[in-house]
Amino acid sequence: MSTPQPPTPQAAPDWHAAPGSPYPVYTSPIPVVRAGLRHAVASEWTKMRSLRSTMWTLGVFVLLVVGIGLLTGAVVASSSTDVATSNPLEQGFFGVLLGSIAVITLGVLTTSSEYGSGMIRTTMVACPSRSRVLAAKSIVFFLVAFVVTLVSSACVAVVHAALLEGQTSGPTGEQWFKATVGVALYVALLGLLSLAVGSLVRHSAGAITLMIGAVLAPLVVALFMFSKSLENVQQALFEYSIPNQLSIFYSNSLSDSGPSGLDPLWIMLGVTAVALGAAFALLEKRDV
Template sequence: MTTPAAEQAHEHPQPNLPHGHGLPVSYQSPIPIRRATLGDAIASEWTKIRSVRSTLWTLGVMIVLMMAIGLMSALLISAADTDLAGEPVVGLGFFGVLLGSICVITLGVLTIGSEYSTGMIRTTLTACPSRARVLTAKAIVFFLLTFVITTVTATVVAVIQTAILGGGGGSEGTGSVWLRATVGVGLYIAALGLVSLAVGAIIRHSAGAITIMIAVVLLPLVLALFMFAESLRGLQRFLFEYSIPNQLGALYGSTVTESGPSGWEPLLLMLGIAAVAMGGAYLLLDRRDV
């Protein structure tokens, strides 16, 4: 005579398991396992940057500044019937881009600085232990986003200004000026944003990094304006020539000084600075605790 428990054991025999193990030896997870890639990190960073409000506000304000200042400049010159004296019409977009660059600087710092402020960086590096991969993904997503938005906005502003004022001045190298004033400016501002991202990774404090970057953009030009001593003429000329506002002006075909970077040189210079800054960020990110 068998008990009910013995009958159940006979009907549902237990699998032969090795001693001390709770699962069969041949068990495999039904979830596919693969190595994380840079593409996964880029997808993660894209989700972050498009879902936070700071991206909408900073880039939205930049677009409004570029459009509003560019349009008002063209309308005022058209109403006053002012002669541009050989300057290209697209050069009127300079003022909007200069102010809009502050928005890109802010977003560049916040892209990584906000994670340090909230402690989210610990979660990010837990999910992706490769710090270089995280920083690379942030840089790629941020650079492409700011480049596309700046280039498209600068192109729209240039088209509107040309429609209002006609061909304007600057017949020499018009195609080259247009390319620098759209694609060149977009690359320059995106590279400046990369410098901000690197400074944010190095400083790890949003307010401090933003302050440093605004000083980098504006302070050289402001200091040069107050250098009246004859012994400081050389330094004054250097600050004028290599200040960021003058470099942006060179991309538009109009500079504060007759010498200094011209043509595509400001873009190459900024790309070099961005490469050095990102190199420092990679080095410190690997050597410091979170």
């Protein structure tokens, strides 16, 4: 039987006098690690996954995208309408459009909720670099929104392709890409735009109202423009409204002109970059 060994003595704190001072200075034996973006990202990921609002909002998003997508696919598959020339994945548009409201809400809450509760002060004390905090929030949110949207839209696309297999020609590679990866990137960028607006406005209800208005108002206003002198304005509102740009990924645009292909993705990327740039600039100038 081996004789138990005595515990290894821990290193004693290093007390020494600073040059020119008679008082000792304490040096901790615990190594000090300089915080960086990786630590800020880990902190924001912990906050996001531990909040009930995140789980509820993402749950509603998945329910809308998958539930409405499967419902519309089942209705089209059971109807006698000839859909042989249409994109078999286009029925996923309705669920993604409604689900985008949930992503907008989560994007706004990612930044504005901390201002409402006052926790932003604690966050900025823990990480004095304000731009690093906003960058970490943006990275974590974008990745979460992209992955959840990609998985949800891909599930709906697979089911639609199976349901309509006998009624339509199989979807092309471009249609698969646009209905899954393209849609996921667009929705994630839309949520990131909401995050930037939440940082600018710093008020949850106000920022959510602004974003929902930006999504729905152009299309609603265009529907009530009956004057011939406003035809060009009406056409522009139709073409560049977010519902129409989202529908382009499913090959069922509301107009025959305007953005096509992956153009909506580049438009949303540019708008989001401008909004994020403004959010970074104002964050450094305003009080917390």
